[in-house]
Amino acid sequence: MRPIHISILSLILIVAPISSWMTSRPTTYRTSRTTILSSSSSSSTSSTNIESLGLTPELAKLTTAFSSIGDDKLRYKQLLYMANQLAPMDDSLKTPNNIVPGCLSTVYIHATKRDDGSIHFQGDSDGLLTKGLVALLVRGLSGNGAQNIQKVDPQFIQLAGISASLTPGRNNGFLNMLKVMKQQAKSLEELQSSSDQNEGAATSESDTSTTSSSNGGTKYDAIIQALQILQPTKIDLIDNSHQHAGHAGNDMDGESHFDLYIVADAFDGLNLVKRHKLVYTVLGELMPKIHALQIRAQTPSEASK
Numbered sequence: 001m002r003p004i005h006i007s008i009l010s011l012i013l014i015v016a017p018i019s020s021w022m023t024s025r026p027t028t029y030r031t032s033r034t035t036i037l038s039s040s041s042s043s044s045t046s047s048t049n050i051e052s053l054g055l056t057p058e059l060a061k062l063t064t065a066f067s068s069i070g071d072d073k074l075r076y077k078q079l080l081y082m083a084n085q086l087a088p089m090d091d092s093l094k095t096p097n098n099i100v101p102g103c104l105s106t107v108y109i110h111a112t113k114r115d116d117g118s119i120h121f122q123g124d125s126d127g128l129l130t131k132g133l134v135a136l137l138v139r140g141l142s143g144n145g146a147q148n149i150q151k152v153d154p155q156f157i158q159l160a161g162i163s164a165s166l167t168p169g170r171n172n173g174f175l176n177m178l179k180v181m182k183q184q185a186k187s188l189e190e191l192q193s194s195s196d197q198n199e200g201a202a203t204s205e206s207d208t209s210t211t212s213s214s215n216g217g218t219k220y221d222a223i224i225q226a227l228q229i230l231q232p233t234k235i236d237l238i239d240n241s242h243q244h245a246g247h248a249g250n251d252m253d254g255e256s257h258f259d260l261y262i263v264a265d266a267f268d269g270l271n272l273v274k275r276h277k278l279v280y281t282v283l284g285e286l287m288p289k290i291h292a293l294q295i296r297a298q299t300p301s302e303a304s305k
């Protein structure tokens with residue numbers, strides 16, 4: 001019998017419906033460790049376990065698929081395949097604020113919120129297996145609301161059988177990835193909620209608190225508008241793109257390099273790194289379009305000194 005090639009496994013997991021795949025499997029098959037029976041009782045038990053883990057629909061489907069493989073080596077190969085299929089992450093998002101702490105490899109995660117309220121993630125890692133875990137979480141969590149993302153129990157990785165392929169260090173890194181993604185989703189949800197409650201006040205303040213120039217370009221105006229969610233008491237945004245003409249990252253519209261000074265109560269209690277990360281999160285999909293953004297963020301009390 002010829003060995004199963006990774007592309008075949010990928011077609012099974014990624015393309016074929018889960019139900020058709022599982023019904024087409026033999027009733028009994030063997031792995032190097034044990035014999036697994038594909039019975040109605042085991043299927044119902046697996047279903048019950050998945051339902052108790054608070055998974056998103058896509059993450060539940062992936063968990064079912066991985067748990068049904070029955071071979072650790074094939075699961076490992078599938079993670080590598082998913083790593084290679086992960087959409088590239090723009091280098092402008094690979095900032096210190098987007099690094100996941102506590103991982104053996106360097107891992108970046110960035111979240112944005114769309115108009116329909118859904119959270120979407122981008123990610124990358126310099127380790128191939130770790131990148132596969134990133135791809136699994138990005139695919140499984142993207143497109144869901146922040147509240148549903150918070151409900152996900154990390155124990156699903158054990159039910160999926162993936163934990164058997166991870167060292168303790170990588171397993172800890174996986175937990176940190178999920179934790180960061182939950183934190184980013186929660187931050188975006190809280191910012192949106194605050195904006196909705198104070199929409200009228202924010203609109204009024206935008207007319208008096210900013211020092212934006214009427215000569216600002218499309219990106220310039222978009223940055224000013226996006227930052228209103230923080231209810232700033234002052235914004236100074238300077239387009240320094242002309243100083244970098246001809247340099248890498250300076251695109252045709254010239255809006256590539258900015259200096260930002262912003263004062264807002266939202267920065268109270270946050271250190272420098274977290275203040276910058278908050279600004280990056282608010283700007284969301286604008287960040288990949290900006291080559292460089294220098295930030296000076298203060299609270300009103302700090303600005304008055």
